[in-house]
Structure formats: C-alpha cells, structure tokens
Amino acid sequence: xxxxxxxxxxxxxxxxxxxxxxxxxxxxxxxxxxxxxxxxxxxxxxxxxxxxxxxxxxxxxxxxxxxxxxxxxxxxxxxxxxxxxxxxxxxxxxxxxxxxxxxxxxxxxxxxxxxxxxxxxxxxxxxxxxxxxxxxxxxx
Amino acid sequence: xxxxxxxxxxxxxxxxxxxxxxxxxxxxxxxxxxxxxxxxxxxxxxxxxxxxxxxxxxxxxxxxxxxxxxxxxxxxxxxxxxxxxxxxxxxxxxxxxxxxxxxxxxxxxxxxxxxxxxxxxxxxxxxxxxxxxxxxxxxx
Numbered sequence: 539x540x541x542x543x544x545x546x547x548x549x550x551x552x553x554x555x556x557x558x559x560x561x562x563x564x565x566x567x568x569x570x571x572x573x574x575x576x577x578x579x580x581x582x583x584x585x586x587x588x589x590x591x592x593x594x595x596x597x598x599x600x601x602x603x604x605x606x607x608x609x610x611x612x613x614x615x616x617x618x619x620x621x622x623x624x625x626x627x628x629x630x631x632x633x634x635x636x637x638x639x640x641x642x643x644x645x646x647x648x649x650x651x652x653x654x655x656x657x658x659x660x661x662x663x664x665x666x667x668x669x670x671x672x673x674x675x676x677x678x
Numbered sequence: 679x680x681x682x683x684x685x686x687x688x689x690x691x692x693x694x695x696x697x698x699x700x701x702x703x704x705x706x707x708x709x710x711x712x713x714x715x716x717x718x719x720x721x722x723x724x725x726x727x728x729x730x731x732x733x734x735x736x737x738x739x740x741x742x743x744x745x746x747x748x749x750x751x752x753x754x755x756x757x758x759x760x761x762x763x764x765x766x767x768x769x770x771x772x773x774x775x776x777x778x779x780x781x782x783x784x785x786x787x788x789x790x791x792x793x794x795x796x797x798x799x800x801x802x803x804x805x806x807x808x809x810x811x812x813x814x815x816x817x818x
Contacts, residue, residue: 582707658809673794675795
C-alpha cells in the first residue's frame, strides 16, 4: 500500500459499498467492502480515480474535473499521471489546439478501462448482496 | 464509518487481500480488497476482530490474546465488548472459577461466527482471483 496520501476526494465520495441485510427486520447488519487495482507503484485504479476519469471525460479538462471534485489541480494531475504511467497504453491524453480547441480526453483504452472497472464494482456489489443473506450467524 | 480509532493491530496484520494477476508476465497488476460487517454501532466484525477472537479461543484469555497482538488490554476488551453488544447472542464469555479455573471462552455462537466469516473471506478471495483474470484492459 505504501505511503499514499489521501486528499479531500476521500471525504467527499464513498470508496466503499455497504449492503444492508434486508431479509429480516430483526437486525441491521451491513456487509461493507471496497476493491481497487494496484500497479507497480501502488494504486492504479480505485473509486476516486474512477470518478476523476469520468469527470475528465465529461468536462474535457483536468482543471474542471479537479474543481468538480474539490481537488487541487496538482493532485488531479498527479493521479492522471500515475494512471497513465502504470497503464499499458495511455488512458488520458491532452490534445493541443486544433479545430475543437484541444483539451484533455480519454483514449479508447481509457473508456474501456472505465467500463470494465465499473462492471467489476457492480459484480462486487452483487457478491456482497448475495453473501449477506447467507450469514446465518447474523440472523439467528 | 464514523470516528473509529485505529490501533497497532492495523499495522501488524493485513486487513486486505491482494491477488496478483498470474496469467501473464507482461504486467504486475494486483486486485485488492477488503470486506467487513457493520452493526448498529459501526464495525461488528473485520479481520482485526476475527484475529482477536481466534487468539482468545487459543489462549482462553483476553489479556493473553491482546499481548499476542501487541494490543492494549483496554483496546481488546473494548473490541470484545463491541462485538458482544452488537451480536444477537454473546460471542465471548468469561467463566469465573470452576474446576478448570475459569477464563474467557468463545460461545458456540462465537465459533459459528468465526467459521462463517472465514468462509466469507475465502469466497471473497476466490471472487478477486476470478475477476482479475477477466480484466482485459489490464492485459492488452
């Protein structure tokens, strides 16, 4: 895990899921969890980075994405740099000038990565949802 | 998540699993995750508490279990108290005196809880192991 610094993104967004056990009203147990992907230099992709990538996709700008997340530009830039450096192919690229005035965009690889990671998170939610109902020691 | 304090147990034991992608040597991605159960007052059972319960089962003493984990007796007692208060039935009980000289033991409920939680953690590892190989965006 190393010495990763946590910034405000950690407080603003939930990086974990909690599924409330719903098959009975007798108790209020929740099963909670989080998953992320690590590369050679620590975190490669987690919920915070996923949200950042999606904001970049939306705004076409790291600065605007950072602002939307109450994150410093420096921090956002470092996260993007960390993702790009650990990925097989670039995930976020900056286009200079051109007819549409340039901007920062996600590559096809980036879009694929987002899609796969979101699918993984959904499967994880399903896993938690499925398991919580099986825990008889919480029920009886 | 609230204001849960983390003590040394957090540093001594890994509360998360990381599974290294093993189907290729081209990269070194790991999928990591952790799961825990929350009750009405925050954490009910996670890896740290699981280890504590197993040490209590081994040593028959909260004090010895705490020492084995480099944890203060106060902290260990608070964790046991938190588990007992949130459980349907007592998980850890203290027997006074008697032929075997008393001591702290896990109830049948406690043993069942440990077994189920370990099974859940194993299933979670299997889930991570299964998913990491499917992430084609990490492979190509």
